[in-house]
Amino acid sequence: MSTAKRPVDLLTGWPSPSLLPPAQLEAAAHTVLSNPDLTREALRYGEDEGYLPLREAIAGWLTKFYEPKETISYDRICISGGASQNIACVLQTFTDPVYTRNVWMVAPTYFRCCRIIDDSGFGGRMKGVPEDEEGIDIDYLASFIELSENKAIDEGNLEPKLKTKYPWREHTYKHIIYAVPTFANPSGKVMSLRRREQLVRIARKYDALIITDDVYDMLQWPAATSTDKSVMAKSAMPRIVDVDRYLDGGPTSEWGNAMSNGSFSKIVGPGCRTGWAEASPKLAWGLSQCGSSRSGGAPSHLVACMIHQMIITGDLDEHITGKLLPAYAKRYRRMMQAVQTRLFPLGVTVPQPDKEVAGGYFIWLTLPKELDGEEIRRRAQEEEELTICSGAQSRVQGDEADEAKQFNHNLRLCFAYADFDVLDEGVERLARVVKASLKK
Structure with missing residues (x-):
């Protein structure tokens, strides 16, 4: 029996396919074209x-x-x-x-x-x-x-x-x-x-x-x-x-x-x-x-x-408040709970941890100083079938004057695109890579 892991994508910053509104767009198109x-x-x-x-x-x-x-x-x-x-x-x-x-x-x-x-x-x-x-x-x-x-x-x-x-x-x-x-x-x-x-x-x-x-x-x-x-x-x-x-x-x-x-x-x-x-x-x-x-x-x-x-x-407001916000809030909280449980004990931190309002698509992680984000990204892909974004990808192109702006110790996780049931699993895989890297 194969033991291959299913791929998990926490890189892609797109809306989840399950949260798109084809029915509402179809109704709007019918009105316009009829x-x-x-x-x-x-x-x-x-x-x-x-x-x-x-x-x-x-x-x-x-x-x-x-x-x-x-x-x-x-x-x-x-x-x-x-x-x-x-x-x-x-x-x-x-x-x-x-x-x-x-x-x-x-x-x-x-x-x-x-x-x-x-x-x-x-x-x-x-x-x-x-x-x-x-x-x-x-x-x-x-x-x-x-x-x-x-x-x-x-x-x-x-x-x-x-x-x-x-x-x-x-x-x-x-x-x-x-x-x-x-x-x-x-x-x-x-x-x-x-x-x-x-x-x-x-x-x-x-x-x-x-x-x-x-x-x-x-x-x-x-x-x-x-x-x-x-x-x-x-x-x-x-x-x-x-x-x-x-x-x-x-x-x-x-x-x-x-x-x-x-x-x-x-x-x-x-x-x-x-x-x-x-x-x-x-x-x-x-x-x-x-x-x-x-x-x-x-x-x-x-x-x-x-x-x-x-x-x-009113279809757009209903889509946002009735579908997107409950779904994304649930996804964010699921991933944050996994980050707090599995990554915080390893020395990983997030910015503004005590903020009252959350939103958007992403969670930004800061790794312990001895770890390199690009190396963690590569190992996560090779060892865990986990796709993530390293912080170095988010630097300003051509501005290399300050090492602090290179984000070599950061990672970005997206909770919007992947299926809800793999968010915790994706963070668990990342935690294994971080833990193994700390032991080196």
Whole structure:
């Protein structure tokens, strides 16, 4: 009889196939494609800013969840082809690869973003900013962004060099700051409100645009494993784009200094390739004029019409609160219990262990200093048929100045994709590898 282990995947950061909503999408598609008026709209080129009914629906939906001081207006919303595509469009529109000094990335970072940034001409100028207990080391950022600005002034880099000014991109930012402030990928950390306010003030001082991936915000639940509660209908933290909207009297220019990058990939399905950006009306409109959107209108227009139906019928909210949140909360608690039971005794730790609210997809582990994360990853694959992500994969590409930002003693586990019944088994396999490595 074979003794081969079944493979366990705790690497893939995708929604679990069992939690996708094909029935709701089918119903939305039927509505759109059976109504001649909706069909004509859905199958034509869309407006640059995106399908207006969806923009209006998203504005109301976000207002209900985040509860900002004022209602979010549809002119703050621009439909995108998903979070990754939207970052590329932002960089194409609002940066200059010579004039824009650096892209500052909270580290560890969503590593696939590095190639998008590199493609826009910032190879070698992506700089990692370490996390601290509040989510970002603000003193580190302030110090190094000041040095970068002084260098640009000394070199006479005072005007955009390669980008022609047009009405939709009258402003070119000197710096870009990239973060996943809520349930960060990969660390799972939540940036404090104090840090968010400090970050906005720095962005205003140095003419930076903060791009935040807010794709996990609605996937939140109480962290405690002792509670059965899994549904939290209101955001636990204001977004940075909301902070920029109100802090110290509001933005210092009509462009603002923050943009929220949203996506339906984690709450409907990544195959939809549909998302949105929220920013000042001026920036949202300018973003819609990016050449790839201006050529044929907003991307994913057909799916945008379908998702609009899911929002207005309540199917999307029901899917999130009735299916995703209970399932992901149960998965998170199952994995955390296994981590606490099997890995904590071996000296493994997690950031923000006493947090009240958890969410997202990932648990970030710090190994004992004598262990190498990449070696543990390799042994887990070879000896235990366990696929995980080493921390080194989450470093900022090209920023190798500080060993502390290489994350050689970290691992990332995803609890969202694998079947629920293998989460404990996967952590048990990892514990065997860690224990054996400590004995060496």
